[in-house]
Amino acid sequence: MTxxxxxxxxxxxxxxxxxxxxxxxxxxxxxxxxxxxxxxHQALMEAIYTxxxxxxxxAVTRPGERPRFDLDRSIDRLVTSRVWGxxxxxxxxxxxxxxxxxxxxxxxxxxxxxxxxxxxxxxxxIAAALNLPWWLSGLLIDGMYxxxxxxxxxxxxxxxxxxxxxxxxxDFGYLPRVAFNLDNLYKKAGAHGKQSxxxxxxxxxxxxxxxxxxxxxxxRERLIAIITNNFALCNGRWPTQILIASLFIGGxxxxxxxxxxxxxxxxxxxxxxxxxxxxxSFSLSRTVLKGQVSTFSLELPPYRPPRVLQTIYTSIIDRTxxxxxxxxxxALPAGAVIWLISNIHVxxxxxxxxxxxxxxxxxxxxxxxxxxxxxxxxxxxxxEIVIPTILMLTVLTTGVTGLGAGAGVMFETDNSAxxxxxxxxxxxxxxxxxxxxxxxxxxxxxxxxxxTIFKETGSRKWxxxxxxxxxxxxxxxxxxxxQIWRLVAGAL
Amino acid sequence: MPDxxxxxxxxxxxxxxxxxxFWPQRGLLARWQTRxxxxxxxxxEDALKHIHKCQMRGRRPTLESVAGALGIxxxxxxxxxxxxxxxxxxxxxSGDYALTPQGRAAALHIIRxxxxxxxxxxxxxxxxxxxxxxxxxxxxxxxxxxxVEALAAQLGRPTHDPHGDPIPDADGRFVYxxxxxxxxxxxxxxxxxxxxxxxxxxxxxxLIAEGLYPxxxxxxxxxxxxxxxxxxxxxxxxxxxxxxxxxxxxxLPEAAAQSGPAGxxxxxxxxxxxxxxQGQVVTLSPRIRGAERRRMxxxxxxxxxxxxxxxxxxxxxxxxxxxRGAMIALRREQAQLINIxxxxxxxx
Numbered sequence: 001m002t003x004x005x006x007x008x009x010x011x012x013x014x015x016x017x018x019x020x021x022x023x024x025x026x027x028x029x030x031x032x033x034x035x036x037x038x039x040x041h042q043a044l045m046e047a048i049y050t051x052x053x054x055x056x057x058x059a060v061t062r063p064g065e066r067p068r069f070d071l072d073r074s075i076d077r078l079v080t081s082r083v084w085g086x087x088x089x090x091x092x093x094x095x096x097x098x099x100x101x102x103x104x105x106x107x108x109x110x111x112x113x114x115x116x117x118x119x120x121x122x123x124x125x126i127a128a129a130l131n132l133p134w135w136l137s138g139l140l141i142d143g144m145y146x147x148x149x150x151x152x153x154x155x156x157x158x159x160x161x162x163x164x165x166x167x168x169x170x171d172f173g174y175l176p177r178v179a180f181n182l183d184n185l186y187k188k189a190g191a192h193g194k195q196s197x198x199x200x201x202x203x204x205x206x207x208x209x210x211x212x213x214x215x216x217x218x219x220r221e222r223l224i225a226i227i228t229n230n231f232a233l234c235n236g237r238w239p240t241q242i243l244i245a246s247l248f249i250g251g252x253x254x255x256x257x258x259x260x261x262x263x264x265x266x267x268x269x270x271x272x273x274x275x276x277x278x279x280x281s282f283s284l285s286r287t288v289l290k291g292q293v294s295t296f297s298l299e300l301p302p303y304r305p306p307r308v309l310q311t312i313y314t315s316i317i318d319r320t321x322x323x324x325x326x327x328x329x330x331a332l333p334a335g336a337v338i339w340l341i342s343n344i345h346v347x348x349x350x351x352x353x354x355x356x357x358x359x360x361x362x363x364x365x366x367x368x369x370x371x372x373x374x375x376x377x378x379x380x381x382x383x384e385i386v387i388p389t390i391l392m393l394t395v396l397t398t399g400v401t402g403l404g405a406g407a408g409v410m411f412e413t414d415n416s417a418x419x420x421x422x423x424x425x426x427x428x429x430x431x432x433x434x435x436x437x438x439x440x441x442x443x444x445x446x447x448x449x450x451x452t453i454f455k456e457t458g459s460r461k462w463x464x465x466x467x468x469x470x471x472x473x474x475x476x477x478x479x480x481x482x483q484i485w486r487l488v489a490g491a492l
Numbered sequence: 493m494p495d496x497x498x499x500x501x502x503x504x505x506x507x508x509x510x511x512x513x514f515w516p517q518r519g520l521l522a523r524w525q526t527r528x529x530x531x532x533x534x535x536x537e538d539a540l541k542h543i544h545k546c547q548m549r550g551r552r553p554t555l556e557s558v559a560g561a562l563g564i565x566x567x568x569x570x571x572x573x574x575x576x577x578x579x580x581x582x583x584x585x586s587g588d589y590a591l592t593p594q595g596r597a598a599a600l601h602i603i604r605x606x607x608x609x610x611x612x613x614x615x616x617x618x619x620x621x622x623x624x625x626x627x628x629x630x631x632x633x634x635x636x637x638x639x640v641e642a643l644a645a646q647l648g649r650p651t652h653d654p655h656g657d658p659i660p661d662a663d664g665r666f667v668y669x670x671x672x673x674x675x676x677x678x679x680x681x682x683x684x685x686x687x688x689x690x691x692x693x694x695x696x697x698x699l700i701a702e703g704l705y706p707x708x709x710x711x712x713x714x715x716x717x718x719x720x721x722x723x724x725x726x727x728x729x730x731x732x733x734x735x736x737x738x739x740x741x742x743x744l745p746e747a748a749a750q751s752g753p754a755g756x757x758x759x760x761x762x763x764x765x766x767x768x769x770q771g772q773v774v775t776l777s778p779r780i781r782g783a784e785r786r787r788m789x790x791x792x793x794x795x796x797x798x799x800x801x802x803x804x805x806x807x808x809x810x811x812x813x814x815x816r817g818a819m820i821a822l823r824r825e826q827a828q829l830i831n832i833x834x835x836x837x838x839x840x
Contacts, residue, residue: 033651034658034667041648042785046776049789050796053816076803076812085806180821184807193810217787219617287516294618295784296826297791300803300812300819365499395774479503486496 015336023126047253071302079177089178095198096165104158105228110396111153114165119149122173139339142409147335147385150410154384155205159320162204169308170197176244189278192221193298195228199277202232205271205280206445207323207452209234220292224281226453228444233270236383240440241266243387247416247423273441280469288465326448330381336379340388342396342408350407355396366475367428367435367482371397377402380492381447383440388412391419394426396476404445435478442474526630534633535572538562540581540599541606543589548668553589577836602665605640606632607653607660611682612643614654615782618788622697624654625690655782656687656706656740671740674714674722675733683710685724687740695738702729705778710741725777726831760815760834763798763827770800773830780829792816 023162048445052126073366078084086245110181120141168177175197183193191314194216202209209229216222233241244261250262354373360370400422404411413419423432446452513520514581542561546553559569573589576582581595591599601743611627613619619627635643640661644650658666671686682691685708690696714721714726722729765771773795780788791801792815802819803812810821 030665031667036651041650042778044796045786050794053792053794053797080806081804082806113832152514180805180810180812181807183805183823184809185822187809237497257734290623291617291619295787296810296823297787298810298821300585300821302819365494476507480500483500483503485498487500490496 005451009394011195011262019200032179033095034456049358069200072195075303076300079174080181081267082320087180089181092169092174096169096181096235097161099165099205100158100162103161107157107160108153110234111156113151115149116155120146137342138343138408139336142406143337144332145337146410147330147338148331151382151384152324154239155236155326155327155382156320159205159323161227162235163208163315164312166201166204167311167319168248168306168308169342171304171311173228173301175305176298176300180300183298185278186281189281190221191224191228191278191281192216192296194219194391195221195225195281198225198229199232199274202229202234204235205323206230206232206234206449207326208319210449210452210456211319216295217297218295220285220289220294221296223289223292223457223462224284226456227284227469228280229278229442230466230470231273233273233279233441234383236446238266240383240387242270243419244433244437244440247419250427251420252430269437269441276442276473278309314462323448327446330447331385332452334381334385336380338385338392339408340412341378342392350396352407353395353397356393365482366478367431367485368438368439369432370440372436376443380444385410385445386440387472394422398425400421400425433479434485438481439474439478442470442477444468444471445473524837532726534576535562535564535568536576536579536581537598537633539569539572540591540595541602543582543591544596544599544603547591554587558589566640572660580832595750597664600660601637601640602632604660604662604664605635606623606641606645607629607657608643608647608650609635610653610655611650611659612645621654622693625693625696650829652706654706655690663700669740669742671742673737674712674739674741675720675736676712677712677741679712680712682744682746683712683741684744685710686725686742688757689738689740695735696774698735699738701778702731703727703779704729704739709744709780723740725775737739760832762801762822762832763809763811763824764828765799765801765827765832765834766812767801767803767811769834770798770836773797774831774833777829777831784826788826788830791818791820798835799830799832 018169027061056103059176079088102128112487123145124137125142127141132140151284166175176194179193179196184197186195188194197215198212200209201212203283206229209232210226213229215221216225223364244264245262249265250258253261283453329362341355344351347353355377358370363369363371363373371393373434376392379386379389391409391412392404392408394400403413403422412474444450450463450467453466457466459462493582512594516522531697538736539558539562540560543553546557549806554567555566555573556711558573559566560745562569562572562599564572573582573584574594577584580592581598583590583592610624613624613627613828614621630634644659644662649661650659652669654670656671658668660770662667669686676684676687678715688696688699688704688706691741708724710722710724712720713723715733717733720731720733722736724732728811735788762773771795775795776785776788776793797815801811803821805821810823812826
């Protein structure tokens, strides 16, 4: 098909003076337009594309039409086979998580010892030498520095291990096959198979998971993946789940089963998150997001040997450090706020206590308590500091002595007897523990993630939907669990 | 601490109330918005559309038909019509309603807005085709002439909406598609679907479910008072005459037809290929629109392209195809919209 314009047509006429035939030509064009019908744009586009591909076929020679590289084909047959596809996938992912969790423990401990165990006393001695007033050193060191150091030491090691491992699998070409294997499941929820990948990334960090949705090129499915990513239980929430589960739920069983029971309950929470992400994907794709454009295609690139060093470098620079930097910028002010509300007193009572007392009725109605709600409000920058904040606030409000390092100083301890004493003093029950685990899964994303969602979608509306939908769901779930729990417990 | 049973009941009631209010489309809020949206201007515009449609089809618009089309009582319809007469939009002569030139221009503006918006929904959004009409029914009343003009420019001044209806241009000129009802087509001669009526909704939904679209090539094989049997792009369809009459076709010269005598050649789709088999693309269904169509063409799925099936996901869907040297997975619903001609098997 050729499209061209006769160059001589308009020559010889002044532009301001249309030739007599123009009106007739325009009228004829108008008439033909109607005759050709509505499809001609489509047909024209198709013809141009076909022409382009024919030209390419003629001009580009391929060295002797070799069949596809055989190793590729064999790997594909194996990783997408009905028998081995899913077991291989599970094994691969379990390995990634296992390496991350076991590998991150030691550096996390080292960083905590260094930044908190050694850093805080050192800074305090420097502050004392400089004769800083107590409130300034408290605000700077116990507030801002401590919160930041806490986030860094908990967050950095797992991310520095998880992201490079994940990027290596991606680079090798395996991850698109995971999306290919799982797509049918996601299709039923109105989502894209690649959402499985952004979700796995979300288990490391939701902010990174939201960035990872860039691999989904269909606008509707990408928004779904962004909004539901929060239900992947992130790295910052695992410690909360494990601590509460081992204290309260593991404590229900005999000592030999305690570990297994608490591990199962944490896995159960994570699976509940996956289930909720499917349910939310399903309802979003059928309601508020149904008008968004949706196009599916999934490329399965050829396998290639991963470039290990380059991958580690880029994944640390692109993913780990960017997320860490955003977390730090949010942790600094949060540390200041946590310290300030605990140390500013009005009428002999700290602001934190006012807040806790104010939110206590609502917290108790939800099967939680005021301390937990205040902790979730002030620790919005990072889920990592929720438990330290809860511990500090509980000490502050109950007046338990011998724990912690003073008002506004977050702390954590491995001594479960101490923790149980503290929680009992704070009025915690098994219901509080269960609902805290549920609320930790189902609440608004941390501010780092919210900011990332805004950056990725460029829309206040979708950012608000992504932040408020899980929060509302969390309130509804904990409320109903609490009431039914109390009814059943009252009847027993 | 409130009594848990009481709290549970109050909570459940509040949740139910919130759902009843905010439920999309059927909730009170959505209903109230729709109702608040229907005022006298909207009724007038809908009446203009109805009278124009009757005139186009050679039917007589009556007080009852206007009331029926607007879903209001005949008294209310009479009020609307007398207001329209006072505004110089309709002439009433011995019970017949006719549009004045001013009324016709107003009607065409509304029709233009409606059809452009339907085109927009089809090309630029992901709404299901059954929702295009309802959405356009609402929005046609809100679009200002300048907005309609901008919409037309953005869409590349389409001449026809996705149902095949002509879109009047800014001066109100348009050419009717000139098709005849499908059952009136001569047996076993090729024809092309030029229009599918989108009202009433239930009939349209059935036609969509049959996979029928403007642009498809058809051949009638049987017409009886109880059924109409025909081939459309390689598939055989059986419809009640009432449904078939909502499809308009135009005869196609035998030379321009791509299909052979009816039923001889049944086109296959990409979805029928098993791993190791290959085919050559014949056409992309008109159902693949807008962004999705561009994406497919970007991937090289074009008439003449050779595509080989390679892998099936262990969950049964999607299937990976080799297209111009790349492996691309497509879902079954997409593969079903790509018509192919089977080629000899590859040496896998």
